[in-house]
Amino acid sequence: xxxxxxxxxxxxxxxxxxxxxxxxxxxxxxxxxxxxxxxxxxxxxxxxxxxxxxxxxxxxxxxxxxxxxxxxxxxxxxxxxxxxxxxxxxxxxxxxxxxxxxxxxxxxxxxxxxxxxxxxxxxxxxxxxxxxxxxxxxxxxxxxxxxxxxxx
Numbered sequence: 101x102x103x104x105x106x107x108x109x110x111x112x113x114x115x116x117x118x119x120x121x122x123x124x125x126x127x128x129x130x131x132x133x134x135x136x137x138x139x140x141x142x143x144x145x146x147x148x149x150x151x152x153x154x155x156x157x158x159x160x161x162x163x164x165x166x167x168x169x170x171x172x173x174x175x176x177x178x179x180x181x182x183x184x185x186x187x188x189x190x191x192x193x194x195x196x197x198x199x200x201x202x203x204x205x206x207x208x209x210x211x212x213x214x215x216x217x218x219x220x221x222x223x224x225x226x227x228x229x230x231x232x233x234x235x236x237x238x239x240x241x242x243x244x245x246x247x248x249x250x251x252x
Contacts, residue, residue: 121208121209121210122208122209122210123153123206123207123208123209124206124207124209124238125204125205125206125207125238125239126143126204126205126207126215126236126237126238126239127201127203127204127236127237127238127239128141128143128184128201128202128203128204128205128217128234128235128236129199129200129201129202129234129235129236129237130199130200130202130219130222130232130233130234131198131199131200131232131233131234131235132197132198132200132222132230132231132232132233133197133198133231134197134224134230134231134232135192135195135196135197135224135225135230136195136196136197136200136222136223136224136230136232137187137188137189137190137192137195137223137224137225137227138185138186138187138188138221138222138223138227139185139186139187139202139219139221139222139223139232140183140184140185140219140220140221141183141184141185141202141217141218141219141220141234142181142182142183142184142217142218142220143181143182143184143205143215143216143217143236144180144181144182144215144216145180145181145209145213145214145215145216146214146215146216147211147212147213147214148180149209149210149211149212149213150180150207150208150209150213150215151177151178151179151180151207151208151209152169152173152174152179152180152182152205152206152207153174153177153179153206153207153208154174154205154206155167155169155174155182155184155203155204155205155206156203156204156205156206157203157204158200158201158202158203158204159196159200159201160196160200160201161194162188162190162194162195162196163186163188163196163200163202163203166203167184167185167186167202167203168184168185168186169182169183169184169185170182170183182205183220184202184203184205185220186202186203192224192225195224195225202234204239215236217234217235217236218234219232219233219234
């Protein structure tokens with residue numbers, strides 16, 4: 101199950117020739133009628149102007165901590181694309197369903213970006229794939245993301 105959604109962001113000032121990079125967050129949302137126990141997505145920029153500089157957890161209690169991703173690549177400033185995933189072994193009645201903010205990614209761009217998010221998988225408590233869609237949104241309030249981090 102691979103679904104791709106693209107979103108074009110014109111980063112303020114990026115097209116005016118400004119030499120300084122711009123920083124902005126994006127929220128990744130999953131929509132599923134079924135309870136979600138695990139998920140994985142990939143985010144990339146078709147134009148190559150984006151670098152991931154941070155990842156925060158989502159809204160749900162079971163996905164509140166920062167998800168799994170390549171922390172070393174982000175720390176080195178080498179995350180031009182990123183694969184992000186998480187899972188929960190919580191009881192099925194604690195698993196989220198509906199519209200779920202999976203994560204907030206903090207991005208740096210030195211030009212216009214054309215972001216592409218692909219849902220690699222979403223599964224239920226039984227480990228079987230579930231129907232789900234994924235999308236990118238700019239948060240209405242950049243401080244809405246959790247500051248929790250996953251311990252190594």
